[in-house]
Amino acid sequence: MAEKPVDRRxxxxxxxxxxxxxxxxxxxxxxxxxxxxxxxACDVNRGTFYLHYTDVFELLHSVEDELLAEFERVLDSxxxxxxxxxxxxxxxxxxxxxxxxxxxxxxxxxxxxNGDMAFVERVKGVxxxxxxxxxxxxxxxxxxxxxxxxxxxxxxVSGCIGMLQYWMERDMPLSAREMAAMMxxxxxxxxxxx
Amino acid sequence: MAEKPVDRRxxxxxxxxxxxxxxxxxxxxxxxxxxxxxxxACDVNRGTFYLHYTDVFELLHSVEDELLAEFERVLDSxxxxxxxxxxxxxxxxxxxxxxxxxxxxxxxxxxxxNGDMAFVERVKGVxxxxxxxxxxxxxxxxxxxxxxxxxxxxxxVSGCIGMLQYWMERDMPLSAREMAAMMxxxxxxxxxxx
DNA sequence: TCTTTTATTCGACGCACTGTTGATTATTTT
DNA sequence: AAAATAATCAACAGTGCGTCGAATAAAAGA
Numbered sequence: 001m002a003e004k005p006v007d008r009r010x011x012x013x014x015x016x017x018x019x020x021x022x023x024x025x026x027x028x029x030x031x032x033x034x035x036x037x038x039x040x041a042c043d044v045n046r047g048t049f050y051l052h053y054t055d056v057f058e059l060l061h062s063v064e065d066e067l068l069a070e071f072e073r074v075l076d077s078x079x080x081x082x083x084x085x086x087x088x089x090x091x092x093x094x095x096x097x098x099x100x101x102x103x104x105x106x107x108x109x110x111x112x113x114n115g116d117m118a119f120v121e122r123v124k125g126v127x128x129x130x131x132x133x134x135x136x137x138x139x140x141x142x143x144x145x146x147x148x149x150x151x152x153x154x155x156x157v158s159g160c161i162g163m164l165q166y167w168m169e170r171d172m173p174l175s176a177r178e179m180a181a182m183m184x185x186x187x188x189x190x191x192x193x194x
Numbered sequence: 195m196a197e198k199p200v201d202r203r204x205x206x207x208x209x210x211x212x213x214x215x216x217x218x219x220x221x222x223x224x225x226x227x228x229x230x231x232x233x234x235a236c237d238v239n240r241g242t243f244y245l246h247y248t249d250v251f252e253l254l255h256s257v258e259d260e261l262l263a264e265f266e267r268v269l270d271s272x273x274x275x276x277x278x279x280x281x282x283x284x285x286x287x288x289x290x291x292x293x294x295x296x297x298x299x300x301x302x303x304x305x306x307x308n309g310d311m312a313f314v315e316r317v318k319g320v321x322x323x324x325x326x327x328x329x330x331x332x333x334x335x336x337x338x339x340x341x342x343x344x345x346x347x348x349x350x351v352s353g354c355i356g357m358l359q360y361w362m363e364r365d366m367p368l369s370a371r372e373m374a375a376m377m378x379x380x381x382x383x384x385x386x387x388x
Numbered sequence: 389t390c391t392t393t394t395a396t397t398c399g400a401c402g403c404a405c406t407g408t409t410g411a412t413t414a415t416t417t418t
Numbered sequence: 419a420a421a422a423t424a425a426t427c428a429a430c431a432g433t434g435c436g437t438c439g440a441a442t443a444a445a446a447g448a
Contacts, residue, residue, distance in 0.1 A: 009395050009444065031225040031251075036434060045397050050436065057225075117309045124356075147368075148376065154360040155353035155380045162318075162352020163345050174341075182342065186349045190384035203415065203424050230405060239426050244407065 014052055016042045018063050021056070022106055029114040030060060064119045067106060068126060074099050075130055089180035097176035100164060108168045111161065124157050156187050208246055210236045212257050215250070219303040224254060224310070258313050261300060262320060268293050269324055283374035291370035294358060302362045305355065318351050350381050 020042035024033050033056055039046045053059040078092045100107050110119050136149050160183050167179055174182075214236035218227050227250055233240045247253045272286045294301050304313050330343050354377050361373055368376075 005446090007395065007445065013396080034434060035436090046435090047398080047437080048396055051395075055435090113312060113315060115311045117311050117314075118307060120311075121307060151357050151360060151376055152380060154356040155377075158356020158359070159349035159353030161356075162348040165352070166345060166348040182345055183349075186346060186384065188384050190380065190382050199417095201416065201424065207425075228405060229407090240406090241408085241427075242425055245424075248407090 010052075013044060013048060014062075016044060017049065017052070017059060018066075020044075021059055021063060022109055025109040025114075026105065030056065030116070060116065063106070064110060064116070064122065067103060067110070068122060070103075071096070071099060071123070072126060075126070089177060089184050093180035093184060094177055097164075097179050100168070101172060101176055104168065104172065107164075112165050112169050120161060123161070124154075127157055128153065159186065204246070207238060207242060208256075210238060211243065211246070211253060212260075214238075215253055215257060216300055216303055219308075220299065223308040224250065254310065257300070258304060258310070258316070261297060261304070262316060264297075265290070265293060265317070266320060269320070283371060283378050287374035287378060288371055291358075291373050294362070295366060295370055298362065298366065301358075306359050306363050314355060317355070318348075321351055322347065353380065 017038065020038055021033070024038060024041060035049050035056060036046055038056065038059075039049050049059075053062070074095050075092075078095070110116055111123075132149075132153055135153055163179070163183060163186075167174065211232065214232055215227070218232060218235060229243055229250060230240060232250065232253075233243050243253075247256070268289050269286075272289070304310055305317075326343075326347055329347055357373065357377060357380075361368065
């Protein structure tokens with residue numbers, strides 16, 4: 001694990017391109033963004049772009065990777081006890097929502113209208129790997145059919161992401177804590193149990 | 195509303211292009227599909243393409259429109275009574291799932307990996323316009339906070355679509371009826387109520 | 389600080405796809 | 419059978435792509 005220090009110029013160029021992409025994505029769909037256009041908007045030479053990325057999509061993925069890594073760090077900082085404590089809303093859910101709020105512009109662009117479906121799948125996958133086994137155990141205790149908890153998981157995760165999209169598209173009118181509480185309520189009792 | 199009969203050649207060309215696009219989309223992402231490539235795959239002259247569509251995305255939208263129209267026809271054929279009868283699973287839900295099963299290839303391409311997020315939003319919108327008012331009434335009867343039912347709606351619709359994605363990506367191992375029953379159970383009682 | 393290393397810039401190149409045109413051929417409609 | 423219209427074909431300029439070598443600028447190492 002050699003810590004390779006990255007040249008300051010490289011860091012700067014990549015940062016400029018990343019934030020330039022996010023800025024453009026707020027205006028237009030990713031497939032309409034050309035390398036030429038992005039470089040002009042960022043005042044970076046087009047050739048320089050190709051020193052770092054093969055195309056706009058690879059750049060997008062690097063942006064996604066960065067956010068996803070931060071997301072995973074939050075998940076890793078949560079002990080199982082933190083997650084399954086009786087507290088409502090759970091600190092785990094709250095911290096994840098705060099992360100979204102702190103990266104609102106980027107998350108909106110990736111998760112909402114004209115977002116990246118593949119990225120949404122990746123997010124689901126990250127959560128799945130950490131939650132599903134725990135879930136499975138709880139379901140089996142209740143004697144539920146084996147396949148059911150997979151569908152239950154998809155329902156819950158997709159449902160939460162849908163709520164987040166609605167929330168972000170309206171510039172987050174509720175606090176992270178309020179959102180977390182609502183989500184956990186829906187997960188546990190469905191929507192008729194209000 | 196003049197019924198304009200469309201030339202057989204036009205119908206045929208458009209049909210060939212539509213099914214060609216769906217075929218290609220099963221292999222690669224939409225943004226990697228060029229007009230040149232699509233026309234070669236369909237054995238249609240490239241110039242002919244431009245007589246009907248401005249670009250690949252307009253063709254995609256026309257495909258989406260067709261599916262969405264069929265979806266709406268199903269919804270329209272359902273009386274409120276059909277939807278809110280006590281029957282489980284409801285005939286409404288079953289019919290919608292059967293429509294998905296009948297258009298499996300297309301739905302998979304539009305809703306799953308590398309799908310079109312804007313299309314998913316349109317689907318949500320179609321359902322929303324027909325369901326939300328009914329929902330709102332039920333929520334107010336229970337004295338719920340005004341904004342809550344919007345989030346509840348997003349949770350449920352997104353949750354169901356997430357289940358559908360999981361279902362379709364695995365080539366629909368359950369029947370439409372089984373899926374409908376599971377969805378309605380999650381909606382009503384959440385996932386811990388199994 | 390001076391030297392070495394490395395990143396960025398610049399101009400240019402062939403290439404592929406685009407969107408359109410006008411003329412020609414084939415099919416459908418009346 | 420005649421008229422209308424759709425599809426084909428070849429060709430065009432325009433634009434972005436991906437790459438290159440040479441020149442310049444900036445950072446790292448001594």
